[in-house]
Amino acid sequence: MIYYINMKRKKLIFIIIFTILIALPESYIFSQGDNLEIKYPVIPGEPTPPTVISMGLPNYIKYIFNFSIAIIGIIIFGVLIYSGLQYIISTGSPEKLGSAKKGITSALIGIVILFSAALLFNTINPELTKLETPDLSIIEPVITPGIYLCNYKVDNIASIISRYTDENATEDELIEVAREFKAKIRNGSNICFRVAFSGNLSFTFDSNIHDGFAIPRKEYISVPANEENPTGVSIEWKYDYGIIFHEKDNFRGECYIGPAYDRIVGGVIEPPLLNSRSVTLFEKPAQEPSSDQKGVTLYQCLDYNKTGSCPAELGGDPADKTFPEIMPADDATFAFQDQLGNLASNNAGQGNVNGTRSIQIDREGSYFAVLFSENDFKGDICEVINEDDNNLLDQPIGQCEIAWDGHDCTGLLDWNEEEGYLRDCKPCANSLIVIKGNIVK
Structure with a gap:
């Protein structure tokens, strides 16, 4: 056994x-x-x-x-x-x-x-x-338009974009350019991606060692036929996107607004002035804003200056102002430094009884605002707002320190011997840029 x-x-x-x-x-x-x-x-x-x-x-x-x-x-x-x-x-x-x-x-x-x-x-x-996909560039030499960010320097990217947008380039030359582009962005374990929406980055973008660039969209335009152009079709290249670089995750900290739309020259994104951990992507509005759309309106009080919504310490009638009052058609951005008047905090970075407490966008999807906590479009707080908000005190741009005691605000009521109970958060917007466009979320 x-x-x-x-x-x-x-x-x-x-x-x-x-x-x-x-x-x-x-x-x-x-x-x-x-x-x-x-x-x-x-x-x-x-x-x-x-x-x-x-x-x-x-x-x-x-x-x-x-x-x-x-x-x-x-x-x-x-x-x-x-x-x-x-x-x-x-x-x-x-x-x-x-x-x-x-x-x-x-x-x-x-x-x-x-x-x-x-x-x-x-x-x-x-x-x-052996399962392989065909190289689509061989079928049609198209590079997906948009803004790209890479965690390395892309050799000769300006030359590649220039050759790709050359109106005299042959089909074979365009195919070769598309192949070269794909080889450049498939760089081993490095990251190079087209920014599809706003959000945090997986790496800290540093323009000294990294690259950012934009690929334009090809648009066919009908023109009168002639000897030089018997087909009556002309090609134009359009840049449809812009980007805002933020210093910290979740759109916090300082920010830098790169060139937008057709202000992008040669596809090269100007290097941001700071290392970036998140980005806001925006695009041209689906329809050109009509003349009756106001743009961005700032209000000194909550609920768009509704009666009873102003702080007790605010004297006189509440202020409001609409930007832009005049819209240059050839300018994608509209800067209004020193025009906020009593809508500015007058105490950069700390907040004051003056300031913006609510905002309206007319029309949402056509405009958005970038508010800065300091003059000259600077500051540790940079807030991108693309929709109506009747209470900015729950946003970073409305939560600055109080000048009289310097402590961080909590949004709660705080006691002041002279004026009684007051909210300890004060708005701190001091400069503004209004951009014609739509945030891509």
């Missing part, structure tokens, strides 16, 4: 060793999984940032195929172990021995099938596992 059990153990050990040797390639499959992961930059408000995908769909299909083989191998291995143990401990029970033998036989058949499949796909005809 002891000899019989030892023989069964030897058989089981042999089968287990054989199965492990078969499964070794599958562990290699698992070790390759790390390079297939998707890299995502972090974003405010919305948790998902501009995404950077490291690989294409065919590689994912191949990975899923290999992963499935590995999972099946593990299941077979588990069945084999279970049936082997059942075979050892079932001595004296013919029924259990028969069931265990069937399990071992089925597992061995599964190993043969699995090994044959791997051999077929990877040795006999490896072409079956």
Whole structure:
């Protein structure tokens, strides 16, 4: 009996060793999984940032195929172990021995099938596992328009954009430019992505060692046909986007507004004046604002100067002002330094009884405002506002320190011997830029 059990153990050990040797390639499959992961930059408000995908769909299909083989191998291995143990401990029970033998036989058949499949796909005809996407630039040399940020310097990017937008470029030349561009932004483990919406970055953007650039959109314009242009079709290149760089995550800290729309020259984004952790992306409005749309209106009191919404310490009638009053058609941004008047805090960075407590946008999606806590479009607080807000005191631009005691505001009522209970938050907007555009969230 002891000899019989030892023989069964030897058989089981042999089968287990054989199965492990078969499964070794599958562990290699698992070790390759790390390079297939998707890299995502972090974003405010919305948790998902501009995404950077490291690989294409065919590689994912191949990975899923290999992963499935590995999972099946593990299941077979588990069945084999279970049936082997059942075979050892079932001595004296013919029924259990028969069931265990069937399990071992089925597992061995599964190993043969699995090994044959791997051999077929990877040795006999490896072409079956080679899934590749065609290079779309060969079909049509189009580079997706938009703003790109890279965590490295892109060699000759200005030259690439210039050649891509050359009206005299041939089809073959455009194909070559598109191929070169794709090769430039697929730089190993580095990150280079098209900014799809506003949010946090996965790296600190430093213009000294990183690059930002814009790809324009090709637009076909109908023109009178002539000898030089018998088709009557002309090509124009349009920049549809702009970007705001923020010093900290979640659009906090100082900010820098880059050139917008057709003010972008040669596709090169001027380097921001600060290292950036988040960005606000904006685009041209879907429709040109009509003449009856006011733009941005600032109010000194809550609820758009509604009666009873002004602080007790504010004397006189509350102020309001609309920007821009005159809209230069050729200017994407409208700056109004020193025109906030009594809508400014008059105490840069600390807040005051004066200041902006509510804001209206007419029309939302056509304009948005950038409020700064200091003059000259500077300050530790930079607030981008693209919709009506009847209470700016719950935003950073409305939460500055009080001049009389210097402590941080909490938004709660605070006691002052001279004036009684007052809210300890004071607005601190001191300069403003109104931009014709729509925030891409």
